[in-house]
Amino acid sequence: MITSDSVNGVVRRGRLGRTARFAARWRGKRDGARGVPRIVLPEPSGEQRSKTPPPIEPPAPELLITPYVMEVRTGVRRTTEQMRSALIGREHALLSRLRAESVRVVTQYDVREDPRPAALARYGHWVGQWRTSVDRCRSHAHAVVDQANQRLACYWDAVRETHPQLSRLPRRPPGDWLPGRVELDRSWYQPDVWLLADDDSTRTATSRALHILERQNTDRVDGRTA
Numbered sequence: 001m002i003t004s005d006s007v008n009g010v011v012r013r014g015r016l017g018r019t020a021r022f023a024a025r026w027r028g029k030r031d032g033a034r035g036v037p038r039i040v041l042p043e044p045s046g047e048q049r050s051k052t053p054p055p056i057e058p059p060a061p062e063l064l065i066t067p068y069v070m071e072v073r074t075g076v077r078r079t080t081e082q083m084r085s086a087l088i089g090r091e092h093a094l095l096s097r098l099r100a101e102s103v104r105v106v107t108q109y110d111v112r113e114d115p116r117p118a119a120l121a122r123y124g125h126w127v128g129q130w131r132t133s134v135d136r137c138r139s140h141a142h143a144v145v146d147q148a149n150q151r152l153a154c155y156w157d158a159v160r161e162t163h164p165q166l167s168r169l170p171r172r173p174p175g176d177w178l179p180g181r182v183e184l185d186r187s188w189y190q191p192d193v194w195l196l197a198d199d200d201s202t203r204t205a206t207s208r209a210l211h212i213l214e215r216q217n218t219d220r221v222d223g224r225t226a
Helices: 005-012 018-033 067-090 092-111 117-162 191-197 201-220
Strands: none
Touching: 018 067, 018 117, 067 092, 067 117, 092 117, 092 191, 092 201, 117 191, 117 201, 191 201
């Protein structure tokens, strides 16, 4: 069960501290003053050279991947992968049970053709426990991602202040303009994939057992029996 204390803990971890904000802005100002990232823009015409250059549109985010952005993204990828590995380690006993029970479910339903709803319900309970564990861990991973994106926001805000070209950007660029934005890997939203990816020896049985479970749940919603 996810308590209010654990939720508050995730929220606190998602906040960016004063030191981290200062460090991100310092890197941004330094990079901007050095002209990082390198952006090639058309030279203003002769009559515009004596005037203030007009504002430019924000460059495509994929063109603005600086070493700092790569540092942030790599750190998030490493941290979330460690979180995933730690989760699998903590739930080793549950995963072993699920894989063993997958073989029993497939044997009972496909080989013997003798459905056992009670056994399948017990299997579904363990699958639910696994999915809940992943959901809880994902909330912590989201906090890591959110904090990284806050660092990037501070960094780019400082870059725009000192960069000779980016300083011509509109004061408020589009809301989705955050070059190098960090996204959580899609596998975090597909916890069953991890059941398959980490044990090739029972991959087929586990996949088939999950399909049987899903079919049983669908049949219940539709008012039919498997």
